Each structure stands twice: as structure tokens, then as C-alpha cells.
Amino acid sequence: MGQVSEVDGLGVKKLKFSVLAKCFEFLEGTSSRLEMTDILANLFKDCTTEEIDKVVYMLQGTVAPPFRGIEIGMGEKFVQQAVSNASGVPKEEVVKQYKTLGDLGDVASNILPKKEGVLTVSQVYDAFMKIATASGKGTQEVRINALTELLKNSSPEEAKYLVRIPLGKLRLGVGDATIIDALSVRTVGDKSMREEIERAYNLCCDMGLVAKTLYTDREAITNFQIKVGNPIKPALAERLSSAEEIIEKIGECYVEAKYDGFRIQLHKEGDKIELFSRRIERMTHMFPEIVQAAKEQIKGDAIIEGETISYDESTGEFLPFQFTIRRKRKHGVEEMAEQYPAIYFAFDILYNGKDLTQKPYLERRNILEQTITEGEIIKISEKIRTGDPQELMRFFNENIGRGLEGIVAKDLNAPYIAGARKFAWIKLKRSYKGELADTVDVTIVGYLAGRGSRAKMVGALLGAVYDEETETFKTVAKIGSGMTEEQMINLKKMLDQIKVEKKPKNVDSLITPDVWTQPQYVITVSADEITLSPSHTCGRTKDLGYALRFPRMISWIRQDKKPEDSTTVKEIIQMYNIQKHAKTE
Numbered sequence: 001m002g003q004v005s006e007v008d009g010l011g012v013k014k015l016k017f018s019v020l021a022k023c024f025e026f027l028e029g030t031s032s033r034l035e036m037t038d039i040l041a042n043l044f045k046d047c048t049t050e051e052i053d054k055v056v057y058m059l060q061g062t063v064a065p066p067f068r069g070i071e072i073g074m075g076e077k078f079v080q081q082a083v084s085n086a087s088g089v090p091k092e093e094v095v096k097q098y099k100t101l102g103d104l105g106d107v108a109s110n111i112l113p114k115k116e117g118v119l120t121v122s123q124v125y126d127a128f129m130k131i132a133t134a135s136g137k138g139t140q141e142v143r144i145n146a147l148t149e150l151l152k153n154s155s156p157e158e159a160k161y162l163v164r165i166p167l168g169k170l171r172l173g174v175g176d177a178t179i180i181d182a183l184s185v186r187t188v189g190d191k192s193m194r195e196e197i198e199r200a201y202n203l204c205c206d207m208g209l210v211a212k213t214l215y216t217d218r219e220a221i222t223n224f225q226i227k228v229g230n231p232i233k234p235a236l237a238e239r240l241s242s243a244e245e246i247i248e249k250i251g252e253c254y255v256e257a258k259y260d261g262f263r264i265q266l267h268k269e270g271d272k273i274e275l276f277s278r279r280i281e282r283m284t285h286m287f288p289e290i291v292q293a294a295k296e297q298i299k300g301d302a303i304i305e306g307e308t309i310s311y312d313e314s315t316g317e318f319l320p321f322q323f324t325i326r327r328k329r330k331h332g333v334e335e336m337a338e339q340y341p342a343i344y345f346a347f348d349i350l351y352n353g354k355d356l357t358q359k360p361y362l363e364r365r366n367i368l369e370q371t372i373t374e375g376e377i378i379k380i381s382e383k384i385r386t387g388d389p390q391e392l393m394r395f396f397n398e399n400i401g402r403g404l405e406g407i408v409a410k411d412l413n414a415p416y417i418a419g420a421r422k423f424a425w426i427k428l429k430r431s432y433k434g435e436l437a438d439t440v441d442v443t444i445v446g447y448l449a450g451r452g453s454r455a456k457m458v459g460a461l462l463g464a465v466y467d468e469e470t471e472t473f474k475t476v477a478k479i480g481s482g483m484t485e486e487q488m489i490n491l492k493k494m495l496d497q498i499k500v501e502k503k504p505k506n507v508d509s510l511i512t513p514d515v516w517t518q519p520q521y522v523i524t525v526s527a528d529e530i531t532l533s534p535s536h537t538c539g540r541t542k543d544l545g546y547a548l549r550f551p552r553m554i555s556w557i558r559q560d561k562k563p564e565d566s567t568t569v570k571e572i573i574q575m576y577n578i579q580k581h582a583k584t585e
């Protein structure tokens with residue numbers, strides 16, 4: 001491959017883009033996490049402090065952390081134009097080849113003249129940043145020209161990736177955990193720094209920033225602190241099946257109403273307010289009334305966690321999740337705010353000028369109550385303090401009676417553990433006879449086609465849960481009920497847009513559906529129970545995996561969840577054990 005870096009006029013080493021492109025190729029060719037870690041650790045060794053964040057973002061197919069809202073996104077037509085401009089091949093020919101090859105990256109690599117590329121990683125990053133931030137009149141021109149320039153200066157191998165990145169089609173299957181492992185291996189030679197790096201990542205959700213900090217000063221990772229404006233990975237709740245078990249596990253606790261809404265992390269610095277979703281997307285403009293209320297009802301600087309839920313103004317009743325989620329939109333925000341007014345129930349505080357995440361919940365909750373002046377829009381989650389299972393159940397039933405989902409019990413002594421599902425929070429949800437005590441969020445990885453007169457619909461969806469160990473999706477159910485015909489038609493249309501030729505390498509399945517899709521959409525499913533099955537790969541040992549019995553879709557696509565936020569294999573096994581336990585009682 002020759003030199004990995006070149007030295008500029010000022011004597012600064014610059015990593016060549018060809019090195020990154022080669023890594024992309026190696027990563028594409030393997031599904032072993034170990035191998036991916038090695039490839040990345042070697043790449044990271046060649047990066048300077050100025051380059052490492054750029055390399056990390058590009059590995060993620062982007063130029064900035066998702067919550068900054070800076071996306072490279074270019075439409076196919078414009079990318080085709082750039083490929084044509086750079087190669088001199090007419091656009092019709094580009095389109096024709098695309099129809100045969102099915103991938104514009106392959107087309108570019110096919111038709112661009114064979115030569116060595118001269119690009120550095122920083123040049124590519126800067127061009128992508130220009131593409132991502134172009135706005136106003138002539139935007140598309142700027143984008144097409146920037147991509148054309150890149151392609152003119154690249155080799156065919158590099159061109160493949162230069163095209164896939166702006167199309168959002170760089171699918172390397174490299175998860176956050178693999179990047180973290182590789183950063184650790186690059187720094188200390190093994191994975192022993194993983195936890196420390198992961199902690200820093202969970203506190204800022206910005207892998208580029210973490211990597212750069214690590215390269216600048218190792219100690220700074222150990223002492224990494226939360227910062228207003230950088231979202232913190234949300235803490236998650238465990239499940240237990242009864243009030244008795246909860247009290248046995250955490251003793252006297254706060255028991256809070258579980259609102260079935262939309263989780264929002266609110267950041268306040270002076271009069272500057274930012275709102276982030278559970279997926280770590282910026283939502284600030286979608287809830288103007290919360291932004292305004294935060295300025296009036298929250299004292300000083302703060303990071304607060306809470307649940308936003310819409311209500312019916314005439315009856316005062318809370319609305320189901322499907323209505324609250326309608327607020328998640330870019331246009332028509334004002335009308336939606338009027339139609340579905342929201343209340344924000346604050347349930348935790350992580351910062352008040354000082355990092356509070358290590359403080360016990362009892363103390364954080366006290367601080368929360370002193371920081372918020374309750375009003376029409378911002379309220380504090382309702383709670384009781386108890387060590388008595390019967391009292392817990394009374395509160396639970398009271399909340400179910402009000403149309404809420406259940407309760408979350410909170411360990412009074414627990415710190416806030418970013419990004420982890422721990423027994424600091426335990427949820428108990430309403431369940432019906434003959435039904436699994438909790439719902440399961442699955443990622444759609446493909447579908448079986450409808451037959452005969454139902455050919456324009458999906459027949460059944462192949463649903464998978466997430467395996468954190470291997471960063472892969474493992475199938476757990478074929479879901480053919482719970483959907484209206486209209487939904488089945490729409491699902492087919494949406495899934496056909498993200499269909500892929502063969503099984504994605506981060507999907508583990510024994511079933512071959514009619515159509516494979518990129519793991520992208522999450523739906524909530526309820527089922528009668530979890531059984532052992534020879535057909536599914538979730539938690540499979542020997543010949544059997546876990547499967548959902550009589551699964552039915554109970555939510556439309558969960559816009560608030562990423563595929564990695566699906567229920568995990570570990571949770572399915574826990575739910576199976578809870579169910580077994582309940583049956584023997």
C-alpha cells in the first residue's frame with residue numbers, strides 16, 4: 001500500500017484516505033468482532049490527534065455526533081451527477097449501470113479511471129463537512145461540486161466509499177463497542193481501558209470527542225465530566241415480576257408513576273435550552289412550550305431527565321404514546337403543540353452546575369424538587385416512599401386506573417448509571433392474563449411476502465432482538481398479526497426502500513425471508529409467552545433459541561428507538577426466567 005501518511009509543507013503528518021478506504025474494505029469482509037477490533041486498532045495507531053475524531057466519525061458514516069443534526073445526506077440523483085461529472089461518462093450510462101449493479105459505489109469504482117488517489121483523510125472530511133453544512137440557494141450545486149472534486153482525485157477503490165458515505169450506505173457493521181475496544185487496544189495494547197472509555201462515551205455520546213480527548217490526555221478520560229449541551233446516555237430500568245421481589249431487592253424505595261410518553265433530556269445553560277430524545281437526537285424545536293417553560297420553571301443551569309406526555313385538554317386525561325409521538329416532527333410544530341399539548345414530568349437531575357451523577361438518588365431527587373418550580377407544563381413525577389409491597393401495589397393499581405403503564409421503583413442509594421440497565425430502577429408494568437408481562441421491541445430484518453391477492457402487503461415481519469456481546473441482531477419472531485391491511489401495505493412500501501440483496505452481516509438468522517432489509521425499524525410486539533424454538537437464533541445454545549409465542553405488533557415504527565435500543569438477548573432470557581418463576585409459584 002506504500003506510505004500510510006504524507007508530510008505536508010509544515011512537516012505535519014497527514015493520513016491518506018486510501019488507508020481508510022482499505023480498512024473499510026477489510027471491515028466489510030469480516031463479521032468477527034475480534035478481527036474488526038484489530039483492523040481498527042492498527043488504523044488508530046496511524047492517526048494523529050487532529051485526525052482521530054474525523055476518522056471515528058467517518059467510520060460511523062458521518063461527520064459529527066448525531067445530536068448535532070449535521071447530516072451528509074445527498075440524494076441518489078445528485079450523487080449520480082457527481083459520478084458522471086468526475087468520470088466524463090454520461091449520466092444515462094451511470095443510471096444504467098446502477099440498475100444492473102444496484103450500488104452507486106460499485107458503479108463509481110467501475111467507471112472512474114484507474115489511478116492512485118491523492119486525498120488525505122482531513123481533505124475528505126472537510127469536503128463532507130462542506131456538503132453537510134451547505135444551505136440556501138445553490139446548495140445542491142455546492143454538494144455536487146464538492147463530491148465531484150473528491151472523486152476526481154480518488155482511486156476507484158476510494159471512490160466506492162466516497163459515494164456510499166453521502167448516500168448513507170456505508171454499512172460496515174462496526175458498533176460503538178468495537179470502536180471502544182480498538183481505542184483501548186491502541187492505547188494500552190489490550191481491552192483493559194474499555195470500561196473507562198465507555199464511561200466517558202456514555203457521559204457525552206460523542207465518540208469523536210472521546211477519541212480526541214484520549215489522544216490529547218489519557219488522564220482526561222479517567223476524569224471525564226458531563227457537560228451541558230452534550231447528551232448523556234439514558235439509564236434504563238430492569239424488570240421484576242412482583243412488588244415483593246422489588247422490595248426484597250432494593251428495600252425501601254421511591255415508587256414513581258411510569259408515564260407512557262417520550263423521554264426527553266433537558267439541558268439548560270442560562271437561557272439556552274436543548275432537548276434530546278432517548279435516541280440522542282436533538283428535539284429542541286419540536287417542543288417550544290417546554291423550552292419556554294424551562295426558562296421560567298427551572299432555576300440555574302441544569303440537566304434534567306423526564307417524560308413528555310400529551311393530554312386531552314377537555315378531560316385532562318393522558319393520551320396514549322401514539323399521540324405523543326405525533327409531536328416528533330419538523331413541520332407543523334405549532335399546530336401539533338395546540339392539538340396535543342404536552343406535560344413534562346421531570347424524574348431526575350444530573351447536573352446543577354455540578355455533576356450530580358455520582359450522588360444517591362435520594363439526594364438528586366431533593367435537588368430536583370428544589371430546582372423546579374412546578375407549573376402547568378413542567379411537573380415533577382409523582383411518587384411515594386415505601387418499603388411495603390402492599391402499599392407499592394396500591395400505588396401501582398391507582399396508576400393503572402389512571403391509564404398509566406405502571407410504576408418505576410428507584411433505589412434511594414443508587415447513583416445515575418449512564419447507558420446501563422441496572423437495578424437502580426425497576427419497572428413493573430400492567431399485564432393481561434395469558435400475556436407476557438412486558439412488551440418486546442424488535443428490529444425488522446426482513447419480511448415474508450403476502451401471497452395471491454395480498455401480494456402488495458407484507459405477509460409477516462422477521463423480528464430480531466439485539467445481542468450486545470456480538471453486536472448482531474438475532475431473530476426471535478415472525479410477526480404476522482396486530483397489523484391492519486393498510487399498515488401491511490405501508491410496511492411493504494417502507495421496507496422495500498431499505499431492502500438489501502443478501503442477509504446483512506450483522507443479522508444472525510436461520511430463517512430466510514423473501515426480502516432482507518437493513519436493520520433500521522423498531523416495532524413493539526406483545527406475545528403470549530417466550531418459548532424455546534429450533535427456528536430462532538436469539539440466545540441459541542445447541543439446537544434451541546428463544547422465540548415469542550403468538551407475537552402481535554402493538555405499535556407502529558418506534559421513531560424514538562434505534563435498532564440497538566431493541567430489547568436485548570439478555571433481557572429476553574431474563575424475561576423467560578421471570579416467566580418460568582411465575583409459573584412455578
Ligand code: ATP
Nearest residue numbers: 236237256257258259260262263307347381408427
Ligand atoms: P418501555 O418500553 O417499557 O418504556 P424502555 O425500554 O423504553 O421500556 P425502560 O428502561 O424499560 O425503557 O423503562 C424506563 C422508561 O420509562 C424510561 O426510558 C422512561 O422513558 C420511562 N419513564 C416513565 N416514567 C418514568 C419515571 N418516573 N422514571 C423513570 N422512567 C420513566
